[in-house]
Amino acid sequence: MYMQARAADGQIIEVQSPDEALEVYRHSTSHLMALAVTELYPDTRLGIGPAISDGFFYDFQRGTSFAEEDLAKIEQKMRDLVAQDLPYQPAIVSVEQAIKEFGGRDEQLKVELIKEKCDERLSCYRVGSLVDFCTGPHVLSTGHIDPKTFKVVSLAGSYWKGDEKRDRLQRIYGTAFLTEADLHDYVHRLEEAKKRDHRRLGKDLDLFSIHEKAGAGFIYWHPKGAWLRHTIESFLREDLLRRGYQFVVTPHVAKMDLWRTSGHADYYRQNMYLLNIEGEEFALKPMNCPEHVTIFKTHRHSYRELPIRMAEFGTVYRFEKSGVLHGTLRVRGFTQDDAHIFCTPDQVYDEVLGVLDLAEHVLRTFGFEKYEVELSVWDPNQKGKYVGEAADWNLATATLIRALEAKGLPYQRMEGEAAFYGPKIDLKLIDAIGRKWQATTVQFDFNLPERFDAGYIGPDAKNHPVVMIHRAIFGSLERFIGILVEHYAGAFPIWLAPVQAAVLPISEKFHAYANHVKQALQSAGLRVHLDDRNEKVNLKIREGQLQKFPYMLVVGGREETERTVAVRNRFLGDEGAMPLEKFIEKVNDLVATKAVRP
RNA sequence: GCCAGCGUAGCUCAGUGGUAGAGCAACUGAUUCGUAAUCAGUAGGUCGUGAGUUCAACUCUCACCGCUGGCUCCA
Structure with missing residues (x-):
């Protein structure tokens, strides 16, 4: 068993799977957050607060907006409530009773939900001053939530029932895991994802740009x-x-006639770029x-x-x-x-x-x-x-x-x-x-x-x-x-890599040979970059690694004499010297087979 | 479009009403170097745009543009 939980009928049950335990834990944490929010901001009304794949959220209705600095206060309040070890108390009530209870608390969204979802009876959970319409189960008390395992993450707008015509709500996202280590891993994964962000890498690797002056959503x-x-x-x-x-x-571009026949003029118009030239309508x-x-x-x-x-x-x-x-x-x-x-x-x-x-x-x-x-x-x-x-x-x-x-x-x-x-x-x-x-x-x-x-x-x-x-x-x-x-993460397979190999002469004395190497690779149909700046090879390697070049070829006196290149593999590091022709053969082979890794 | 946050040098970011800053990049010079950052110097900004408040605005207010995270939508 993974966790004890309180079912809606008041029984203590044993949660049998880790996935289920995590969901119960997150759902309970979302109630804890709702309690913290309603205690801090009594003018707040409740939407819904489910567990989601990365944590949980709770939607609130409130005249004033939450600000980012409120998140820390909410998180602190949650910790205080954990320390109070408040029990999650279920109750089964009739629809009439529930509507009276939630109506009395002016929780109109909950009333709407109850009317829509329930015929006779339903379950509610009370924790502290918070009462929520909820099927449960929940952890036994707020003391069962470890304050080191949750975080209040971010603020977002949302719509009641996801419908942009309905009330606008404020959503607060949080995350929670069963152990501190899991939370740590999650934070680590977010950092990893950030490092891979194509917008970051697109800039760093000089792949594309977007220009405010030229319009959002158009790629250069x-x-x-x-x-x-x-x-x-x-x-x-x-x-x-x-x-x-x-x-x-x-x-x-085509005349509107075409889009009228296809139906786009009627059904897709709000998504189309329209042109009017000499009184005639066209659309991109x-x-x-x-x-x-x-x-x-x-x-x-x-x-x-x-x-x-x-x-x-x-x-x-x-x-x-x-x-x-x-x-x-x-x-x-x-x-x-x-x-x-x-x-x-x-x-x-x-x-x-x-x-x-x-x-x-x-x-x-x-x-x-x-x-x-x-x-x-x-x-x-x-x-x-x-x-x-x-x-x-x-x-x-x-x-x-x-x-x-x-x-x-x-x-x-x-x-x-x-x-x-x-x-x-x-x-x-x-x-x-x-x-x-x-x-x-x-x-x-x-x-x-x-x-x-x-x-x-x-x-x-x-x-x-x-x-x-x-x-x-x-x-x-x-x-x-x-x-x-x-x-x-920007380290493309060699058949795709914009630069497949960089040639790094260790000093200006070897520029002639480096150029020869570049020409040979280029003639063999490879995409090659010659780094002939007056810089130390350490710097060139560092930057080459950051540019994720699949291969760097260090050339100096030894290579010039022996007509070789010292191969550095982006993943494996220094692979030693090999004859230029042999390197070309090796790379051509990797390109032809579209090898994912060299 | 909606909610929240943000926009300062090419990049990353300091600067809370009183003369715009740092590191990296760029440029110049020195160094001629062997597997993840050589040293020194120089230059670079109408502080997203436009209005307003003020003796004075990067800083406060409003509008617009763009970006970020969500909502809705979607290849």
Whole structure:
């Protein structure tokens, strides 16, 4: 057993799993925080206060705002309350009693919640002066919470029930762990994540910049970042060609006519950059699909030509609310590795399987071995929300499931999470420190073929609506590169690294030979940097390590005489001298095999 | 967009109403060096932008822009 807890019926129970114990502990700590807050600020009303993956939060309603300096006071108050060892006392009461109790305390949000969730009876917990509507269980008393295991972390705004039309609440985040060591590890993980932050590394490694003057959410790729992009694009382009894709290129701007046909003018307008030139309306494209359908429609297609797999590195522009922008992970202009597969219903299964296969291969190449799969399906009770026939939806959903099962991919079914135009599969990458990132998506689109009247001629010589599958593997290059930076903490595999080797002459006397080495590597197709500053080799190495160059080649008198290079590996340190040709061979081999580590 | 915090030199950050500071980077010079920072000197800022209060604003007030953490949304 991991912990004793008090269940809602007053019984002492023994919590049987560490996960459950942690949840009880955090939930109890969130009540402790709510007690501290309501004692310090009696004009505060309660929202909800659950345990979450990194700790807990509690939402409060209060006329005045909490300030950052209040957090320390709250934390101190919590410690005082721990010292008082107040019991968590459950009670089972009727709905009428509860509404009277919470109504009397002017806790209107709790009253609303109780009316919504409960029929007859419900449980409440009292701790000190705080009474909360709660199913429990909780720790026995505040004395069972170790003051060294929790922290009040941050302040945020939130909405009641997550609805921006409802009351604005103030959320206070905290974290708690069962042991002091766990809390310490958590703080350490946060620091580690901070070191990997792609915004920090993007600046330090000179990959990209964003400019206030030019607009938030637009990325300027510097030479090193651009190399990454080109390398990633070339890799995918070659792979797609092998898999029977064709590439197209479409404009960044189109007349509103096109967006009216596609429906974007009605349903996506608030996200679009609109232009009015000489009285005519245009928009920057927020999606590539309408233009791809436009190309598809330039010919009549026989079923014999299908499937057509039409790919583009398509740059799209979407107005996003200022508060959501985040480095390269959430921007206003980005390039999707987009493709649309036009096919017949009986080709759908093979095509979906092909996309999953592609995703697996691509993601593995970039060092992502693990990912989570979500299948988003419609809500059959709300058929009015969706376009397309039930038969299409059922076929598409069944096909997605069949393909997932064939690949042996476990998945989570997300009821009612499908887009209005079709069901989809999303893959979430899990990076080196366990965080999840949305990347690959495979979506059916029942909307555009109908709106554009896109079809093919079947064996029966009749027109049939074409099946359209939208898919992206990286999602967007901006986001994917941001994820890659954080995944590798900037130390890219050598095939991706913007600088693959740096040549470090130990003094000016060896610049000639260093130049020779640089030329030789460059001629062999490698990306190389010559550090010919008048600095000590120690400094060059330090900076080279911080720049995460995969290899540094120290050259001095010995190397010049013996026509070698002294190889320093970014991870392993000094590897000793080797002939220049041998080094080139070694690196070319690592590049060709796309080795994740040298 | 909403809540809170923040915006000072290229970068990291001091500076609470009275003449703008440090370290690193840059530049100049010296040093010619063997696996994570050589030494010295020089230069660099309308303190995010615009209004207002004041004899006086980096500092106080308001608006706007941007950033950070969340909410909502999303590739």
